[in-house]
Each structure stands twice: as structure tokens, then as C-alpha cells.
């Protein structure tokens with residue numbers, strides 16, 4: 001095993017972070033993983049079972065809303081992968097429960113990064129929703145990393161999660177420029193793949209719902225990019241390891257309208273009660289330009305592999321039956 005340096009992952013018990021930690025451990029990193037409650041066995045057992053965890057995984061308590069609480073975890077790390085952010089149901093209070101933890105929490109983590117003399121780079125998990133929620137989209141020109149979603153449109157539509165990601169990423173860029181912190185951001189599309197946490201996160205639950213015939217969430221999602229969870233984890237690591245990496249990276253394999261998605265799913269998994277059609281929403285058509293991520297070495301896994309892996313894991317965990 002090629003032993004690599006010490007890195008920190010925030011929000012470690014989450015869907016994406018757990019997979020990222022699995023990949024970091026398997027490539028030889030020593031991982032300091034932050035969770036809100038390291039004593040909660042239900043939330044951390046899957047992390048402790050990862051290969052290499054016994055020797056090279058350390059869980060540390062930290063909360064986005066507690067100033068300085070990431071200092072202990074981040075000190076001495078060469079990289080910080082900041083994934084923690086509220087990914088939550090819309091019924092929460094947007095200001096205090098979504099926007100504040102996302103923005104203030106990100107700045108809290110970055111202040112700890114600034115205090116850490118060993119830091120080489122921060123890799124921040126943003127979202128492709130930070131580039132595509134806007135009205136002035138030319139359907140003939142794929143969106144690239146120079147695009148930003150409209151804050152006004154997010155407020156009008158009440159899409160507080162998207163607004164939280166826009167505001168958090170913008171605040172992070174401002175902080176990093178002012179304080180000379182090296183940061184790259186990863187903008188994943190909708191993440192599909194096996195869930196290491198046995199309790200499904202919000203987006204994985206939406207996928208399970210769709211596979212069981214629910215229409216509501218995906219009707220609203222409309223046209224979306226999709227990406228395999230393993231590609232998202234790899235993209236974070238490549239963006240850290242490649243010294244020339246800079247700026248933002250869209251991480252998306254394929255964009256599909258929800259009608260295209262369900263037609264693919266029902267043909268591939270005929271025993272599942274996949275919805276037949278969705279109401280057409282009046283939304284601009286867009287594509288993503290993923291040249292930048294490909295220049296890091298990304299070769300995105302296809303939609304078939306994403307859903308085969310996701311469904312196999314849902315079946316194995318007892319969430320779904322194919323019969």
C-alpha cells in the first residue's frame with residue numbers, strides 16, 4: 001500500500017462522503033472524518049467497517065453551527081474535502097435550517113482551514129444546481145463552469161437548497177481569494193449509486209420512491225444531469241491530487257428529461273412499477289460542458305451502470321424488491 005498524507009472529510013456519515021472515504025482509504029490516505037455524533041453507532045458503523053478504517057480512519061465530532069469545532073479535525077491535514085451541508089426536506093425553515101448552516105458552516109470550516117499551516121488545498125462539494133437554475137439559457141450552448149444560477153429565481157421558486165449551494169460556494173470563493181486559501185469546487189449532478197449508509201439520504205430516498213412508482217419528486221426535478229457516486233468521489237480526489245486543478249468542475253455523465261429517464265428505467269427493469277410519464281414543465285433546455293472534468297482524467301460511467309449499481313444495493317439492503 002502506497003501511504004499517502006492525512007486528509008479531512010466533513011459530513012463523513014453522509015451518502016457521498018462515505019463513498020469518498022472508502023476511496024480515500026483504499027488509495028492509502030489517512031482520513032480524519034467529521035460527524036456530528038461519533039457515538040451514534042447507527043450512523044458511523046458503515047465507516048468503521050471500511051477496508052483500512054481500523055488503521056487509518058479517525059472520527060472527530062464537529063458541527064457546522066459550532067464555531068471552531070472543525071479546528072481539531074482539520075489541523076495537520078493536507079487536504080480538506082468539505083461535503084457537509086444540509087440536504088434536506090423543503091418543510092424546514094429555509095433561513096435558519098438550510099441557508100445559515102450551508103453558508104456560515106462553510107465559512108466556519110474555511111476559517112479552520114486558514115488556521116492550519118499544513119493545508120495544501122480545500123475541495124468543496126458544491127452542486128451542478130449552482131449553474132443551471134436561471135432563465136437566460138441558450139439551448140444551443142452547453143452550460144460550463146462560468147455559469148451561475150440566479151439567486152432571485154431561486155428565491156422566487158423557493159428552491160432553498162439550490163440557493164444555499166449558490167450562496168455557500170460564492171461565499172467560499174470570496175473567503176479563499178481574500179485569505180489566499182487554495183480551493184477547487186466540484187459541481188455534481190444528481191448522484192446515483194449504492195448507499196453505504198443503511199439509512200438513505202434525501203436524494204437516494206427520492207430515487208427509491210421513483211423506482212416504487214412515486215412521481216412527485218421527479219416531476220419537480222424535471223430535466224437533470226446524472227452521475228455515478230464513484231465518479232463524484234474520484235473527481236474530488238483528482239481535483240486534489242492534480243496540482244494544476246483550479247476553479248470549478250462540473251461532474252455529470254448524462255442529462256435526461258424525466259420522461260427519458262423513466263422510459264430507460266422501465267425498459268431495463270420491467271418488474272419495477274416505474275411511472276410512465278410526467279407533466280411537461282416550462283423549463284429551459286440545457287446541456288453541460290464537462291470538458292474541464294475530463295481534462296482531469298474523468299471518464300464518466302454510463303447511466304446503465306449508475307442504476308444497476310444503485311438498484312443492486314437497494315435490493316441488498318432490503319429497501320426494494322425486484323419481484
Ligand SMILES: NC(=O)c1ccc[n+]([C@@H]2O[C@H](COP(=O)([O-])OP(=O)(O)OC[C@H]3O[C@@H](n4cnc5c(N)ncnc54)[C@H](OP(=O)(O)O)[C@@H]3O)[C@@H](O)[C@H]2O)c1
Pocket residue numbers: 011012013014015016017035036037043062063064065082083084085086087101105125126127128165187188189190191192201202203204
Ligand atoms: N446527492 C446528490 O445528488 C448531490 C448532488 C450534488 C451535490 N451534492 C452535495 O454533496 C454533499 C453531500 O450530500 P449527500 O447527498 O451525501 O447528502 P447527505 O447524506 O445528507 O450528507 C450531508 C451531510 O452533511 C452533514 N450535515 C448537515 N448539517 C450539518 C451540520 N449542521 N453540521 C455538520 N454536518 C452537517 C450531514 O450530517 P448528519 O449525517 O449528521 O445529518 C451529512 O453527513 C452536499 O454538500 C450536497 O449539497 C449532493
